[in-house]
Amino acid sequence: MTMSDITNILLVGVGGQGTLLASEILSEVFMRAGYDVKKSEIHGMSQRGGSVVSHVRYGRQVFSPVVPEGEGDILFGFELMETYRSLPLLRPGAKVVANNYRIPSPSILLGQESYPEGLEGKIRGMFPDFMLVDGLKIATEAGNPRVANTVLLGALSQRIDIDESFWIEAIEKLVPRKALDINLQAFRKGRVL
Amino acid sequence: MKEILSGNEAIARGAFEAGVKVASAYPGTPSTEILENVSTYSSINSSWAPNEKVALEVAIGASFGGARAMACMKHVGVNVAADPLFTVSYTGVGGGLVLVVADDPEMHSSQNEQDSRNYAKFVKVPMLEPADSQECKEFTRLAFEISEQFDTPVMVRSCTRISHGKSIVELADPVTGLPAPALVKNPRKLVMLPGNARERHPLVEQRIVDLSAYGDTNPVNRAEYLSEDIGIICSGVTWQYVREAIPQASTLKLGMVYPLPKKLVREFASRVRKLFVVEELDPFIEEQVRAMGIEVVGKELIPLCGELSPGRVRTAFAGTSFVPAVSATPLSVEKLPSRPPNMCPGCPHRGIFYLLNRLKAYVTGDIGCYTLGFMHPLNAMDTCVCMGASISNASGIVRSLQPEEQRRVVAVIGDSTFLHTGVNSLMEMAYNKAPATVIILDNRITAMTGRQENPASGYTLSGEEAPMVNIPELVRALGIRHVVEVDPYDLPASRKVLEEEMARPEPSVIITNRPCCLIKGDCRFEKGTVLEIDQDACTGCRACLSIGCPAIEWKPDASGKKGKAWIDPLLCTGCTVCQQLCKFNAIK
Numbered sequence: 001m002t003m004s005d006i007t008n009i010l011l012v013g014v015g016g017q018g019t020l021l022a023s024e025i026l027s028e029v030f031m032r033a034g035y036d037v038k039k040s041e042i043h044g045m046s047q048r049g050g051s052v053v054s055h056v057r058y059g060r061q062v063f064s065p066v067v068p069e070g071e072g073d074i075l076f077g078f079e080l081m082e083t084y085r086s087l088p089l090l091r092p093g094a095k096v097v098a099n100n101y102r103i104p105s106p107s108i109l110l111g112q113e114s115y116p117e118g119l120e121g122k123i124r125g126m127f128p129d130f131m132l133v134d135g136l137k138i139a140t141e142a143g144n145p146r147v148a149n150t151v152l153l154g155a156l157s158q159r160i161d162i163d164e165s166f167w168i169e170a171i172e173k174l175v176p177r178k179a180l181d182i183n184l185q186a187f188r189k190g191r192v193l
Numbered sequence: 194m195k196e197i198l199s200g201n202e203a204i205a206r207g208a209f210e211a212g213v214k215v216a217s218a219y220p221g222t223p224s225t226e227i228l229e230n231v232s233t234y235s236s237i238n239s240s241w242a243p244n245e246k247v248a249l250e251v252a253i254g255a256s257f258g259g260a261r262a263m264a265c266m267k268h269v270g271v272n273v274a275a276d277p278l279f280t281v282s283y284t285g286v287g288g289g290l291v292l293v294v295a296d297d298p299e300m301h302s303s304q305n306e307q308d309s310r311n312y313a314k315f316v317k318v319p320m321l322e323p324a325d326s327q328e329c330k331e332f333t334r335l336a337f338e339i340s341e342q343f344d345t346p347v348m349v350r351s352c353t354r355i356s357h358g359k360s361i362v363e364l365a366d367p368v369t370g371l372p373a374p375a376l377v378k379n380p381r382k383l384v385m386l387p388g389n390a391r392e393r394h395p396l397v398e399q400r401i402v403d404l405s406a407y408g409d410t411n412p413v414n415r416a417e418y419l420s421e422d423i424g425i426i427c428s429g430v431t432w433q434y435v436r437e438a439i440p441q442a443s444t445l446k447l448g449m450v451y452p453l454p455k456k457l458v459r460e461f462a463s464r465v466r467k468l469f470v471v472e473e474l475d476p477f478i479e480e481q482v483r484a485m486g487i488e489v490v491g492k493e494l495i496p497l498c499g500e501l502s503p504g505r506v507r508t509a510f511a512g513t514s515f516v517p518a519v520s521a522t523p524l525s526v527e528k529l530p531s532r533p534p535n536m537c538p539g540c541p542h543r544g545i546f547y548l549l550n551r552l553k554a555y556v557t558g559d560i561g562c563y564t565l566g567f568m569h570p571l572n573a574m575d576t577c578v579c580m581g582a583s584i585s586n587a588s589g590i591v592r593s594l595q596p597e598e599q600r601r602v603v604a605v606i607g608d609s610t611f612l613h614t615g616v617n618s619l620m621e622m623a624y625n626k627a628p629a630t631v632i633i634l635d636n637r638i639t640a641m642t643g644r645q646e647n648p649a650s651g652y653t654l655s656g657e658e659a660p661m662v663n664i665p666e667l668v669r670a671l672g673i674r675h676v677v678e679v680d681p682y683d684l685p686a687s688r689k690v691l692e693e694e695m696a697r698p699e700p701s702v703i704i705t706n707r708p709c710c711l712i713k714g715d716c717r718f719e720k721g722t723v724l725e726i727d728q729d730a731c732t733g734c735r736a737c738l739s740i741g742c743p744a745i746e747w748k749p750d751a752s753g754k755k756g757k758a759w760i761d762p763l764l765c766t767g768c769t770v771c772q773q774l775c776k777f778n779a780i781k
């Protein structure tokens with residue numbers, strides 16, 4: 001039996017990049033839209049600059065908080081190499097929305113390995129429904145490089161059929177008051193990319 | 194009202210709704226956020242304890258005084274708290290007493306993956322295991338009721354996927370009408386002298402029999418009959434995986450994993466043709482079911498190591514008549530540079546590990562952010578067993594070594610870990626004159642688990658100012674005569690002290706004095722001037738790379754053979770450690 005009435009989203013990036021807040025907002029959106037939601041992630045050790053994966057699932061009734069291997073419907077990547085690394089978690093035909101941003105790993109910093117080239121093409125070759133977003137650039141244009149994740153969230157929201165009002169409500173609930181306006185602006189920029 | 198809560202938030206909410214008055218804990222992933230969330234309810238007196246034994250004893254005391262009380266810890270914390278736990282099983286409780294333990298199958302942030310369910314059986318207390326956040330809240334409430342009804346401490350077991358998973362929770366109002374705490378003398382029940390304890394033990398055995406019968410009828414355990422061909426006994430998050438992986442199976446979902454509801458298990462077994470137990474880690478349920486004389490399949494199929502998932506359950510059953518064999522080959526990608534965790538830019542631990550590496554020290558390590566001193570390129574940790582072990586391991590290892598090797602032995606331990614269980618170890622080392630060197634890496638916080646305050650940090654859980662343990666004075670009071678404080682950002686001075694103290698054929702303690710660079714919101718950490726590498730002066734010698742700072746990046750030139758180092762201004766905190774390594778004054 002397939003669990004086709006469940007949508008599986010994976011958020012991947014590097015510890016400290018803010019994937020936690022993004023997965024938090026996503027879960028809030030789905031709950032507000034009336035779905036059952038579960039999410040799962042790892043805190044602690046891996047947050048110190050290591051690879052991180054968050055799972056968010058929504059649908060009529062969700063059992064497991066983790067996405068079954070090879071059944072991801074949407075990959076939301078905050079860093080390019082981590083996006084590529086996580087492709088095996090997806091089902092064929094899945095959607096990929098990723099930040100065009102590179103963070104060198106320790107071995108790359110030391111010059112022992114280099115950052116892999118041509119990842120964009122490789123990802124597109126395997127998953128044609130691929131949207132690469134210059135999150136940092138757009139956020140900087142909007143006035144604050146720190147809202148890159150919200151730009152990405154806006155871009156992702158285009159790929160998910162849920163009314164915009166729920167997205168706005170969730171951002172209003174979870175983003176600190178003083179940063180709200182700039183985040184809403186960033187979200188709208190991402191949503192029309 | 195509905196809210197989306199993590200398991201840890203929901204356990205805290207459950208404690209609030211249950212009318213808990215006192216909560217104590219020592220941090221440990223994945224349990225830490227339970228107490229952090231409990232502290233947001235003003236009706237609960239919540240505080241950090243220096244270790245798990247103390248946390249449990251504080252909760253036991255509160256319970257003896259008639260208050261509902263809770264202690265929280267990670268799985269290995271129960272090892273530390275085991276002594277009071279075994280005996281409070283005999284005394285029973287006053288107000289309800291609950292110990293929440295969060296296991297970490299797969300060892301996402303732990304040194305072992307012990308299965309806490311064994312403790313429930315060993316200690317002879319009931320254990321509840323929630324399967325989502327709603328149950329985290331409900332079971333925490335229920336645990337207090339069971340505790341008072343059966344006069345027993347109750348364990349609630351979570352795991353990483355439950356504690357750090359989120360799902361929707363229906364909130365309720367707190368209970369009312371609980372009796373007010375008061376001193377009630379009952380020494381025959383609470384003073385565990387042999388004569389009294391002998392009276393208590395049979396009651397403990399009877400309690401387990403009674404609880405098993407309770408579990409036969411209480412909805413905390415739930416049988417769901419679907420296919421008659423296959424029945425699966427499971428609990429907690431594993432039940433979720435089973436429902437997803439083998440949706441046609443009948444399931445017996447145990448909300449109380451100890452003691453087993455024997456009648457219910459027998460009935461379930463008799464109504465399915467083939468019986469399985471699917472459980473993470475140990476064959477805990479399986480062995481008990483088999484001991485009842487029931488035929489069951491478990492660990493023949495299900496892995497003993499690591500966590501389960503819907504995929505792993507499906508793979509385990511693939512090729513049986515219940516799940517078709519797997520045909521699709523999973524997608525693969527090219528091998529990529531791995532991305533292990535690393536100390537932060539500006540971390541005060543980094544320079545010390547660089548020096549330990551250069552001084553060819555044999556480093557007995559401990560648990561905290563500084564365990565990352567093990568990683569390349571620092572490569573400066575040789576052992577790490579459990580909290581507090583660094584000092585006692587050093588004390589033991591020097592005993593049979595020749596003086597030239599004794600000198601190389603250095604123990605490293607963080608402030609929180611020192612206060613947790615390092616103090617006793619240092620007392621032993623001083624007392625028995627073991628000639629090793631100890632470095633207390635005092636970054637003024639419990640960093641690894643997300644920056645919790647501790648008795649030497651100057652603040653409490655709620656952010657109030659608190660008396661600060663004076664670590665140098667404490668160390669002296671233990672009998673250590675050579676105590677030196679160093680600035681770990683000052684490499685030459687730190688090196689000199691390290692060389693002197695390592696050479697000394699006596700116990701000595703070095704204490705570092707720079708705070709964690711992630712402490713926000715007060716004056717403990719101050720950022721320095723961001724450094725820059727003068728690209729003309731840089732010779733590409735790579736000396737600055739040898740500390741493995743995430744802010745320093747090697748930029749190869751066009752040939753790929755040579756290159757220069759570059760500092761990311763967004764990451765640099767201006768700690769100056771790299772600057773002190775540059776022989777060409779290229780870092781400004």
Ligand SMILES: Cc1ncc(C[n+]2csc(CCOP(=O)(O)OP(=O)(O)O)c2C)c(N)n1
Pocket residue numbers: 219220221222245267269270273560561562563580606607608609610611634636638639640641642
């Ligand atoms: C018995 C036990 N309790 C809790 C933990 C979780 N834990 C690992 S490291 C650590 C604290 C480390 O703090 P500190 O010693 O100050 O070092 P830092 O991370 O600040 O460098 C904790 C609580 C554990 N591993 N074992």
